[in-house]
Amino acid sequence: MGAVSLMHRLSLPDFEEAHLLLQPLIDRGVRHPLPVAWLGTWHVLRVSQGWSEDPQRDTYLASECTKRALDMDPDNSLALAVNGFVHINLLKKFDLAENSYERALAANPSNAFAWLLKGTLHAFKSKGEQAVEHTERALALSPLDPHRYFYDSLAATAAAAAGKYERALELAQRSFKANRKHTSTLRVMTVAQWLLGQHDDAHKTVQELLRLQPTMTVSGWLKGSPAASYEIGRQAAEVFRRAGVPE
Template sequence: MKRLLGTDAFSTIFLVSNDTIRLRPECFVMVGGPKDGVFLEGLDVTSKEFNEWVGEQRAATPDTARLPASPIGADETAGAWRNGAVKAEVLRERLLPVVAVIPFAGVDGQGLGSHFGDAVAQDITRSLSRSPFIAVISHLSSRNERLRSAQLSELKDLLNADYVIYGQVRLGDDRFRLDVDFVDAATGRLCWTEDFTGKVKHFFEGSDEVVHTVADAITRAVLSEAIGPLTTMRLPDIETHRLLSAGITLMHRQAPSSFKQARECLEEVVGRAPRHSLPRAWLAKWYVQHIKQGWSTNETADIAVAKDTAARALDCNPSCPFSLAVNGFVRHHTASFDRAFAFHEEALAHDPNNSLAWLLTGVLHTFIGEGEQAVLHTQRARKLSPMDPYQYFYDSMAAGAAAVNGDFENALELADLSLQANRRYPSTLRVRTYSLAMLGREREAEACAADLMRADPGFSIAKYRASHPAATYDTGRQWGEVLHGAGVPLNA
């Protein structure tokens, strides 16, 4: 297939690892329905089991063929599929930035360093492949011999990548030093350079943190680099993948002006890619975050827009795990917990390692007072998202789970960790206030409640009881009483 399509086209369309070949989700929308033709017609595969499965799919009724097995979203999407409303679309520009990690050159003069540098690059590539914010060129493509002698200006065309990571590795005794350069492939600009050190033994044991640290730094750099063009260029002139990354980055910053600009970026991407699920799902999440951040002036309207936008995301791709998780997230705020649980379960059925779905399932258990399950799910989410640039959100939700489970000391540790990254996040401040009060540290609880009111001046117990998803449960009633005792007013 690579010979048929050519290297550039193949790299644009497919993601290749050591054991899998996948279509790049940002390049295509799965389309069509039974009326558009025979399912997989013309595909000649000499496998009895495969052909039996194809026969079962072709024999399925029109209303169920090629639709998700779960009823999740079926009422919103089935009509579009049956009527042929969903059409094929290939984006002129990709939605996710593409990163290539070139094997690190050894400088030991014996060849051992180059072999080790290749192994490190492979592990960094694997780690990056788990990030939902970027697409990464396979290690097999990135270690092509042509790339080792190529000029930096040639790498973008050879790899079809937006960013290139390369450098050197130095071995000494049982330690290594990795010199990493992060370069914008289009301009050749060196965005950052940094050194990392570790132990060779730990690397091969899988216990060295250098790989995850480098991958985390790369992910953060990609998202940070997307902000730059916003200061000098009009939105219509900025590449699509930069706009989406900028929108994701800005919606997690503390300034209301940045949050507002995030919506503008996401809306621009939705306009460019109206039949792609991912931008709409992020936009729906923006509206939920608008409420959770305490900036919404009309929560009912925001939730209505979030629900509609999330449903449209599933219209585009009914099996997108992120869109399914976001649809569940919206239902947190409509008191539809059964529906929310179902959406999260469906997301995990499609992607068992979807950290957001694990996290939000834990949040639901927190709301209804099932502390043990809440901790189990939120901790699983944190383990699955060690590189998430917005770890504060995971830490905040895990803090709430620990508090409901009665582990107030751990809740404080997680809340403090979250506040280091976002010191004004109301949810974290509520957890911290509640935990301090439950530990009998009244003065500290009162001081934290004052911080909460500064971060969210319109907050009150009445507002909490009227709008918080847990308000009608014993958990919410108890939290309201404790927060009031710490100094949160009954009415704004």
């Protein structure tokens, strides 16, 4: 639990410490899927935050974690949700991710994390109404989640996919207030601000985004984003260009 808390602070020293806590626990040979599944999540967040020096290796390691976790317990709801997280965010295999989320929710219909991630999958595919339905259910299922900023951030992406930019901005600002280091929050905040006509605010948000992720470019984001080939991805890329992200 300490490792999970540290990784979600999104401070790089704390994030690295989370790995140092999880790996020895796994190395002890305890046959339980949860630590391995959370290590898979760690690798996904490492890539999405722009901290990975080798995204291909982190993708491989994340996949290995979920395979190992599901070998231990094929019906573990968290492991199935993380498996979907890996397949959508890193491997861009939408069908496999959706199947994994369905299995996670069949095992535990109250798994807020699975509902959240399933909603995000729909957001990436520009299916806004489904995205909002699932992410709002996740928020309702876990109203006091210690990682609420993460839920608010992904729910903001869903709202943006549905064209509900005021709601997207509200959620993104709430997420940012709780955790100022989540780059995904700043990306969706930029999109919402720009499309609401708040161009000066969007420029300021991009400046903060580039401070946290100085290597970000539009082309690099398109290469890594699961949404790149869908309308929401193309729209976001154009907003990033106009708001000051380098090409």
